[in-house]
Amino acid sequence: MNILIIGGGGVVGQKLAASLATRGLLRGQPISRLVLADVVDPAPLAAPFEVQTTTCDIADPASVASVVTQDTQVIYLLAAIVSAHAEEDFEAGWRINMMGTLNVLERARTLGTKPVVIFTSSIAVYGGEVPDPIVDHTFLNPQTSYGAQKAVGELLINDYSRKGFVDGRGFRLPTISVRPGKPNRAASSFMSSILREPLNGQEAICPVDDDFPHYYLSPRKCVENLIKGAEIPEADLGQNRCMMMPGRMWTIRQLIDAMTAVAGPEPARLIKWEAQPDIQRIVKGWRFDMRPEKAIKLGLEADDSFEDNIRYYLEDDKPAP
Amino acid sequence: MNILIIGGGGVVGQKLAASLATRGLLRGQPISRLVLADVVDPAPLAAPFEVQTTTCDIADPASVASVVTQDTQVIYLLAAIVSAHAEEDFEAGWRINMMGTLNVLERARTLGTKPVVIFTSSIAVYGGEVPDPIVDHTFLNPQTSYGAQKAVGELLINDYSRKGFVDGRGFRLPTISVRPGKPNRAASSFMSSILREPLNGQEAICPVDDDFPHYYLSPRKCVENLIKGAEIPEADLGQNRCMMMPGRMWTIRQLIDAMTAVAGPEPARLIKWEAQPDIQRIVKGWRFDMRPEKAIKLGLEADDSFEDNIRYYLEDDKPAP
Structure with missing residues (x-):
């Protein structure tokens, strides 16, 4: 099993990589290679399989093509311009968060390999005039550019999956806390x-x-859910592959x-x-009054x-x- | 009032142009110029104001820049690759329906003129596992590429409007019937x-x-609603500028x-x-069980x-x- 983590230098990416190193398996198969890609070269990782670290600018199709290759079977697409940053830099937000997602999906379509793509959306897709509680069929009404870009990413993931170009799954992450490291621009x-x-x-x-x-989730549970998220049988995802991650x-x-x-x-x-x-x-x-019924039914968990x-x-x- | 209809050669575009010619006014101001733009040069129109017809490929930013100019005050963005066509030609659908919409909005942002943009979405944004009836806060869960592209267009219209780059409004058109002319690829x-x-x-x-x-609407009522849609006071649109058009x-x-x-x-x-x-x-x-309450409250009408x-x-x- 060859896995790529785009955003592999970030907090969630690094923890996910460490967890994969401990498990050695994903989707029932031994992991043979893990590529960690990010805008700056990610920290390396000790693992019982080959680990490569590399830089990647997802806004650049050629850069995406260098990391998404013929043998890439699972792609974690975690990279993003975060909320306050996307609000300040409108162009960068759309370029990275929308066009970057599109570039990854287009690369997969061109290859014709139908990789599993796990996309991290956000509860920032909710907002405005929608009634509480937020349920699985609540309208996505983002009130930030970041939320709008994540909602577009979900539509792309769903349509590329419906056409069979990828086996996509998206999870709207609660706010991750306690997040280690330094403050970021979220x-x-x-x-x-x-x-x-x-x-x-x-x-x-x-x-x-x-x-x-x-609405919160620990990094540890988030990583467990991202691994489960890759392992949900495709047939169980139904007609919308994006869902809340429980928090x-x-x-x-x-x-x-x-x-x-x-x-x-x-x-x-x-x-x-x-x-x-x-x-x-x-x-x-x-929003904070969430009822992530679909994800819970599929085995994902809150703290x-x-x-x-x-x-x-x-x-x-x-x-x- | 300078008005641009992108998709001005289509059935709705031509009827809208004829109605504007009869009215002579939009948003309370006399119309001074109407530009009809389409992939093929639209049919001309007799009107008591200047009418220009021109070709425009919305997938090409330079072509968009030639029709969206400093003095463009109202843009009707009706052009689209229709449903069955977008289902057959995946690339053309995303290029025209998503990137074309983005190009129009980006041009407006660059100009800094905040035009009114009336975007025609579609009831094809609905589908999959969402309960009936479809209400204003129902999840957009398209099961076609066309529907997905229209849903992305709505997110773009909302975010560019929230940031003040355009004064956008989107209307999910029911199926227009009886549509004159020849069969199309919808x-x-x-x-x-x-x-x-x-x-x-x-x-x-x-x-x-x-x-x-x-779920149906006549072309005549559709055009009336598109004119009303341009005239709704911006403050009345709330935190989501896209809504069902009644049918x-x-x-x-x-x-x-x-x-x-x-x-x-x-x-x-x-x-x-x-x-x-x-x-x-x-x-x-x-879907067909629709409750377009917001649009009805704002004065739009079904047959x-x-x-x-x-x-x-x-x-x-x-x-x-």
Whole structure:
């Protein structure tokens, strides 16, 4: 089994690669090669199979052709310009998030190899005048360019799959928390920072009130779901291959209480509260009352409690002191 | 008021142009120029204002730039590769229907003039596992490339409008019947042919059973709605500028009965019944139980009866014997 992760240098890409290295199998077959591609050369990985790292600009069809090859059987398409970045740089967002997705699908179509393509969409596809709860047949009404680009990606994944050019599956990721590493340009970045930095003994800023509700998933469960997502039998996907990935709704207060329950009262004292209207304008348009019935039926899972998310961070990611 | 109709050589484009010529006004202002652009030079038009006809390939940004100019205030974007054609020619469908729409919007963004853009989407955006009735917040789940391309166009119209680059509005057209002229490559083409040809004394083939239900609008009402659609105040469009255009559900039997009620029993005898699985596969995935509440609230209208549709054809379109 030859696997390509586009966005293989990112947090989810690296964790997915590590999990594949541990498993050694995907879709019931031994993994023979894993290619990690990203805009900057991804970190290498120890694995019981061949691992290549390479740069790739998905906005460039020739660059895509260099990583999506005749023997590529599974493509994880995780690369994206994230939400606040796509809102600032309109052109880059459409070029990378829409045209980049199109380039990958066109390359697969041209090859005629029908690879499995796992596409990460986002709950940012929801917004505007749609009633709660968000169910599997709720209208995608994004109120950011990032959300619009992800919704276009879903339509492309579905149509290229319907025509048999790829075996696509898309998953609308909840906000991933606790996300390790540095803050990024996602508007949701603070939803990890306010936990990660205090757990590392550093201050962090919370730009919203503590009753702000949102929909979360741990990186560990996200990776498990992405692997399951590749393994769902094609026939079970029905007439829409894109679905919510399960998560859970918690308020900022519940996140902080979970951190305190696991790590004691000190970290919470490092959170500074500072309203940021630009961030609020984006994140308050997002939805949080989700019913991901299709994904749950297909075996995907949310976390059991946010205490788990905190523990996963401490076990998997907290830098050694 | 300078108006551009892209797709100005088509049935709807020509009727829209004629209606604008009669009115002389749009959005409360006198029309000073109307440009009709299409892949082949559109038929000219007598009007109390300047009318230009020109060719335009919307897949080519330079060609789009030649018709969308600094003084273009209203753009009707009607041009498309139709359903069965887009199903046969996958590349042409995406190139014209997605990239063509993108080219028009990008041209407007570059000019910085914020034209009003009226985009014709289609009820082909609906399909698959979504419950009836279809309401304003029903998931767009197209089961044809044409439907997918129209759904992408809606996302583009919404995001370019949200950013203030255009004042976009999109309307999901019901099947237009009785459509004058020749059959086209839309899978729905027979839904006019089985009335138009018999009303003109010619035979026609019906490829589905007479209990096949579908959602219809007359060309006359469609044009009225497209004019109203340009005139809706921007503030009334809310957080999703695309909506169903009102129509009504009738079965093939009801269409034929209406024809008989208006034109006597002879025309119906000219219909030959001949099942066509390729056409059935496309049209049976379409939806017909629609509740276009938003559009109705904004003043758009369906036909009162299919007898009206038959009468409109006889009054507006039937060729002289």
